[in-house]
Amino acid sequence: MDYKVCNSDELPNNSTKVVNVRGSDILVCRSNERLFAFDNCCPHRGASLSKSDIKGTKIICYMHDFEYDLNNGKLLHVPNKWKDQNPNWTKSDNLLLFPVSEKDGEIYVRL
Numbered sequence: 309m310d311y312k313v314c315n316s317d318e319l320p321n322n323s324t325k326v327v328n329v330r331g332s333d334i335l336v337c338r339s340n341e342r343l344f345a346f347d348n349c350c351p352h353r354g355a356s357l358s359k360s361d362i363k364g365t366k367i368i369c370y371m372h373d374f375e376y377d378l379n380n381g382k383l384l385h386v387p388n389k390w391k392d393q394n395p396n397w398t399k400s401d402n403l404l405l406f407p408v409s410e411k412d413g414e415i416y417v418r419l
């Protein structure tokens with residue numbers, strides 16, 4: 309089901325917005341004119357991704373700098389500074405993505 313999360317003008321290019329849909333915090337962003345929507349909770353250790361940097365189609369979590377691909381949610385990179393950590397600590401699921409669309413000046417996320 310599609311849920312309206314905001315008006316288009318509330319999400320200008322290269323901006324983000326946290327919305328709550330059915331009890332879940334979802335981060336919607338417009339990066340280089342493309343829309344993305346994903347769980348605001350980092351799949352590594354749960355940091356709020358709204359505090360993180362988005363670079364094109366990647367997000368780099370502010371907490372430990374893990375990098376995820378916004379096209380498919382996959383973990384792309386774990387920084388070398390964590391290479392001595394227990395391998396269990398550096399494990400991460402992929403980012404949970406949601407379909408997002410824009411129609412008639414409104415943005416929708418599908419859950």
Ligand code: FES
Nearest residue numbers: 350352353369372
């Ligand atoms: S909590 Fe996001 S990289 Fe660790």
